[in-house]
Amino acid sequence: MLSPNELALLEAIRDSGSLSRAAARLGKAPSSVSHAARQLEERFDALLFDRRRYRLQLTPAGQLLADEAGRLMQDVNRLTQRVQQVASGWEDRLHIVSDEILEFELMAPLIQAFDKLDSGVALRFTHEVLGGTWEALREGRADLIVGATNEPQTMPNLQWAELGAMEWLFAVSPNHPLAKMKTPLRQDQIQQHRAVVVADTARAAGARGYGRVGGQATLAVPSMRAKILAQRDGLGVGWVPRYRAASLLARGELVEKATETPREPNLLYLAWRGDHEGRALQWWLERLRQPQMAAALMRGVDGFR
Structure with a gap:
């Protein structure tokens, strides 16, 4: 040297x-x-x-x-x-995993604000889906998960907070057979048609899907955007976040259909390990838990305008 x-x-x-x-x-x-x-x-x-x-x-x-x-x-x-x-209390790096249901664009203002701290902390963002989001935290591939669905899982030193509730609607293409059926749609009517689901990224646990009737054929796609586009093109049916389909609904490219069994809003969570609370993690938790930011995450971005 x-x-x-x-x-x-x-x-x-x-x-x-x-x-x-x-x-x-x-x-x-x-x-x-x-x-x-x-x-x-x-x-x-x-x-x-x-x-x-x-x-x-x-x-x-x-x-x-x-x-x-x-x-x-x-x-x-x-x-x-x-x-x-x-x-001085800052982490060397911070890995944030968000459920694919949330768009990365929503994080951009927070990243810009964090950069102004000049902390030196390297940020890494990745997406997971359903059980894969919780699994990333449990296996140490995430320091913080954002938008995790389902109830918090059992794991050592788990800390969590409710982020907000996401509303859903059942949507089909205007050319799909279900579009012309009287509402509310029955489960047996829906079951006859293929459901579009976002593939669970969990590696260890069994894959899951939302809004699928037992025995119903499925088309698994890699993202919520892909799911919405597939349903717009008549490749299947299913539940989509209300805010993300707003412009397609307004233009008539998707049709909302009432069902006999409505889907309840999903609670989304923030979660982290309580034994790894550095200054960067605390900063992100404080910003994400602010009501205005949480509301923005629940509204999301309509990427089809």
Whole structure:
């Protein structure tokens, strides 16, 4: 490992191409710089400087040493910052997993506000679906989960809070056979047609789906957007968040149908592990639990306008 002074010497010679200019840049006498250069070559037992030409240049070995030493110096500086960051209560990184039912766009204002803290905490956002969201927290792949559905699961040191309730409607394409049937639709009528579901991302637990009648054929898709589009195109039927289908309903590209068994609103949750509460996690919990932000998450974004 090079010292900062040795790295500065290599960079000064590389950039200036002259012993005298390198000395002036470093604020040292040329003889002192020349002596330091020879000591460096003796230390590595390699020719680092090409003195045969008019311009003093680094040899390939010297260039390699300068490049790699510079990279290592940056790594050391970054490591020092990270150590100081963690020592002051900030996490090194924060992994936030949201259920796919919530759009990432809603997090953008919070990320911008968090960046202004200049905490150094690296953020990572990923999506999961249904049981996969809880599983990410249980298996340590998430520090915070947002928008998790179903009741909080049993796991060590689990902390949770209700985020809000999401409303649903049963939607079909205007060209689908159910669109012309009298309402409320019966379960046996719905069962005759394929349901579109968002695939559960849980790895260990059995996959689940919402709004599916027992024995009903299914089309599993990777996202809520894909589900809404599939239902718009008549590939199946099912329940969708009311806010996300608003513009399609207004344009008549989807039709809302009443059912004999309405779907209750889903409670969505925030959850985290109580034994890992750093300053970044606390900041995010405080912002996400504000009523205005929670309401925005429940309303969401209509991506079909």
